Amino acid sequence: MIDQPFSLFAPYADRICVALFTKEDAILSDTDAAKHLGLQKAAGLHQVHGGKTVVVQEAHNRTIQADGMLTDTRELLLAVRWADCQNFVMYAPAAHVAGVLHVGWRGLLASAIPAFFSVLQKKWGIPASEVLVGAGPSLCLACAEYANPGHELRKRVSSAYGRNCCIDLQRMAEDQLKSCGVLPKHTERHSDCTRCHRETYWTYRGGHREQVLAGKTNMLCCALLQEK
Template identity: 30%
Template sequence: MIAAEVDGVSFFQFPNLVSFPELRHGVFTRNGGFSREPFKSLNLSLSVGDEERAIKHNRLLVSRCMDNGELVFTRQMHDADVVVVSGTDSLPFMGDALVCGLENRMLSIKIADCQSVLIYDPVRNVIANVHSGWRGSVKNVIGRTIEVMKEHFSCSPSDIFAGISPSLGPCCAEFINYRNEIPEQFWKYRHNENHFDFWQISIDQLCGAGVIPENIYSSGICTKCNTNLFFSYRGEKITGRFVSVIGMKRQS
């Protein structure tokens, strides 16, 4: 991934997405914000016990890094519901994926081990941000999101580019009770008896939906192994949530 920084706020970008000048995106680190321990410092979640004032300041920082675009959040449910963001929405959104064809809407997913999968169709000018934890992987929320893009915007999967954020890697994605939690069809992704490679699951689900493998970039960065950069629920329990953002800048 490509490291970037704006006014002391650091984030990473996907090599396969930075070439689109109309696109703004970033996977933000935990650094450069206002929150205090154990949420230090760029926590974006209002539901972990952090001070609301600090979170509002943090959200302003992220927005400034994204050309002052409007951050759009959803109440993440660890399910497979997809929300299409339009200009006449009623808040709050509830679902684990946001899809949008509007400018200046910065689709935002909060994570701390789960994946954010950023999706862009440059032909139809449609963006999506998917929250995919292990439950979302089992329910194939990624595939469902691409189906919604096809249904609502006539997107062709072969035009789509996707990036998989830093998240829990196969080194740390341990599921002791996997036989009761994870369907057998996913057991082929096991490593070291009870660890799972959810990065590869997401790659395969993207390809299964018709995305070209060359258009997919997986960060390969484990959040639990890099708590200096990212929040990790598995590694820290009481902690914040970093954010992944994608949007199209205003053209006029």
């Protein structure tokens, strides 16, 4: 487990817990992840590579079809699973609201990032400029290869994001965050690529396809702590 993987959240370590579970942890359930962190309640999603974000106030066992979650409930672990896709943890310190988001290439096309901030604004009135964003390990540019010119992503994405047969998914996400109003100084991206570091992370494109389909994934989690 990588505890507090983002220095951005270090000043708030007594208010929010952030953890990244990898291959070596062998964590399969959200509840197990919560217990590992000393928590009793966990919420997960039936991730569908779409654009929907939901507000959760209690434990859920992956029955809700969505890719993003937000909460203001203390000591409720939020968990998203991924094996190459982008994954984010977000925290609004002033309002003490947190969330997690899973964004694959389909999620980028489905505007999952703008939808997340739309829910945050509508539910709590929180502007994106007040939100801290940590991006977990995902495919780097060199590993995000989409060679088929007929691929939906290749057809719908600006050529500015392309380099040979690869698409810069990370820059696409970062541009969407900026368009939503997230400040560059409020974002931090983990430097690891899942495929380049296949010994550490489960990676669909890096040789773990069967294991990932069987349910073995990395997890990015967060939980609001009781305010002191």
